[in-house]
Amino acid sequence: MNRRQFCRTTLAASFAAAYPFMTGCGKEAAPVPTKVDTGIAAVSLDGAEIELEKAAIKELSEAFAGEIMLSGHPEYDSARRIWNGMHDKRPALIARCINQGDIQNAVTFARERNLLTAVRGGGHSWPGKSVCDNGLMIDLSHMNAVTVDPVMQRAVAPGGALLGQLDDAALKHGLVTTAGVVSHTGVGGYTLGGGFGRLNRKHGLTIDNLVSAQIVTADGQLRTASADENPDLFWAIRGGGGNFGVASQFEYQLHPFDRSVLSGMIVWPVEQARDVLEFYGEWYSGLSDDLYVGPMMATMPDGTSIIGMEVVYAGDPVAGEKEMEPLRKIGKPMDDGIKMQDYMVMQTKEDALFAHGIRSYAKNGMVREISQGLVDAMIESFVSDPRMAMFTHTAGGAVSRVGESATAFPHRNAETMVIIGGGWMDPAQDEEAMAIGRSWFKQLEPFTGGYYDNIDFDRANSGGGNYGPAQERLAKIKGQYDPGNLFRLNRNIKPAA
Ligand SMILES: Cc1cc2nc3c(=O)[nH]c(=O)nc-3n(C[C@H](O)[C@H](O)[C@H](O)COP(=O)(O)OP(=O)(O)OC[C@H]3O[C@@H](n4cnc5c(N)ncnc54)[C@H](O)[C@@H]3O)c2cc1C
Structure with missing residues (x-):
């Protein structure tokens, strides 16, 4: 595929073509x-x-x-x-x-x-x-009307709201908080698990912007969880998932934000992956908090394999252009789509790719260092199959300035999260597609430590080891608020006696 052909089809559109089930799947x-x-x-x-x-x-x-x-x-x-x-x-x-x-x-x-x-x-x-x-x-899907107090710079989202509804409501007031990359994801599970998004490095995880939540605990009581009220519960719901009750609403801190941001994607043929990834391995540790940038590797429906760098610069675009100059000098890109555009272009660009009804698998690991070994493994493990791709969720910056035990989310030292994930539509491909995902991730796993519960298909029942130093306190709080383990359909924390 030449450059002109590539540019005629956006990345999302060509991925979308691979997933005809997007228009709906399954018979009622x-x-x-x-x-x-x-x-x-x-x-x-x-x-x-x-x-x-x-x-x-x-x-x-x-x-x-x-x-x-x-x-x-x-x-x-x-x-x-x-x-x-x-x-x-x-x-x-x-x-x-x-x-x-x-x-x-x-x-x-x-x-x-x-x-x-x-x-x-x-x-x-x-x-x-x-x-x-x-x-x-x-x-909770019908409890979704997000309200914003522009003076206090706070948003209140009911437990069934979607990330796009949170983004939209806040942006109308020139405000924003960290929200994930697919707008039809729910605030509920997303927030309770941690919340990674493109403003991580500047504003921290979504839980770092959580001011309070209303939780219906197993005894049927409605409780406020905040720094002042039920602080143990507030600590536990910031990373401990849905273990402690049903969150009927979340209150988030917002931040002033110009929604027109320097953002987009640079794409190279996968043959240039070594140049791109080795450059990234040197470059990432000195980046400003305004710059969110991370690699992905995927294969288009026509068989063309690519490496891309996704960028959102949440600051002065002039400074952003300057900071990104070295990236733009790497190799010979097929496409440089980084330009000034509305923040929601990025926040919705993967919505169709991950449409409702796809059959999907994902596995991830937290990465402390983009080492030469990891770069080699990313290149050597790459599988050219449009059903699976490698993604990253950049962290560092403000994420790493929160203490390991300040919330129940312990993976604060990770610079990034590496994810193998994808989708297909034919149930007959389930085993094959998942086997590809598992074996691909296995080759990256030695470079990871711990994982993010929210982006994982396999390890939902694997016990509490992944909570690290938070595990014991979580079990105690679980024992206090849900001694009968009513809320067990999550990555379950067994209540301490
Ligand atoms: C396409 C896609 C993109 C994603 N992108 C990101 C991303 O950019 N960043 C990121 O951090 N994560 C991302 N995720 C992962 C996401 O955070 C989790 O899948 C999360 O669990 C989704 O929350 P939900 O409310 O939609 O899920 P649900 O399936 O409704 O719930 C997930 C879990 O949370 C519990 N839960 C949900 N709502 C509540 C509530 N109000 N009170 C108590 N428990 C509740 C459920 O019981 C369940 O255990 C993505 C997931 C998908 C599928």
Whole structure:
């Protein structure tokens, strides 16, 4: 493919062509009659078969401002679907909440019956933790209206809001906070796990910008978690995931921001990967906090393999141009797309590539140093297959200035996160595509230490080792707020006795 041909198709568009399922996938199951007249079969927290009584469901329904959905409800099938098409589960009951009282009622209903419970924020859990078979799905997707106080420079996002809604609401006031790179991801799971985005280096992780949260704990109580109120709970939810309750809303610190930013991507043929990565290995440690820049390697649907550098410069563009000069002198790029453009161009450019319904796998590791060994491994492990790619999430800067034990997210010393991930549409390719991802990552793994729970398909049940020094305190706080482990569909922390 020559340069002109490449430029005619944007990266996103050519990736998009590889994934025809973007227009929707999977057939809705034919509605089956609801079994509410006789009670419905369900499953308890420990997997035992139980029955939910008709009268109790009716009572819950009547107390609910939102909606209780059973199989057969016209929206049941769309409500149970989450982003990753690999997960096709059928909850006994979906509680679509529209206010905090609904969440409290749903949590109380589940606790009283020892009912298996999943919590759905934006539904982007790679391992599918936000839906379950035969349990209760607490669906927050209709609690999503973000409000902004421009004077206090704060945003309040309900637990089912999406990152794009947070970005949009804040940017209208010339404000921003760190948000991830695909706008249809939910604030819920994203924030509770840490929150990496393109403003990390300047403003820290999303949890570093969390001022407070409202949490419905397992006892059905609504609690504020902040530096002043329930500080232990506040510490735990900043990295400990959904283990401690249902977050009905998050309050974020915002920062003044000019949404017109120097940003985009430079792309080279993969044959120039060594030049690009060796340069990056020397260059990255002296970068300013304004500059977010990290490599990715992928293969286009036509078989062309590329290495790209994604850039967002969150400061004075003149200084940005100067700081990026050396990068632009590397090799012979196929395309240099770095220019002044609206921040949301970058924040939405991968939305279609990672469209709802794809079958997707991802695995990652935290990296402290872009060593020569890692550069060699990135080049040697590269697999030319449009279904899988290597991505990075740059950290350092403000992320690393927060203490290792200041929040429950311990991987503060990492300079970057290396991710192998991708998508396909044919279920028959599941095993093959995942095997490619696993073996690719295996070659990079020796250069990593720990991983980011939120971007991982395989290790959702692997225990608490990844929390490092935070593990013991997390178990204690879990024991205090969720002694019966009601909230276990997450990377679960076993409650300390
Ligand atoms: C396409 C894509 C792009 C991504 N990009 C980034 C990125 O740039 N940066 C980054 O850091 N991560 C990223 N992630 C990972 C993302 O942070 C996690 O997938 C996260 O769990 C998504 O949150 P969610 O609310 O959409 O997920 P859900 O599937 O709804 O939930 C995930 C987990 O969090 C729990 N949970 C969700 N909401 C709540 C709540 N309100 N209260 C209590 N528990 C809750 C669920 O029970 C579940 O255990 C990305 C994921 C995808 C699929």
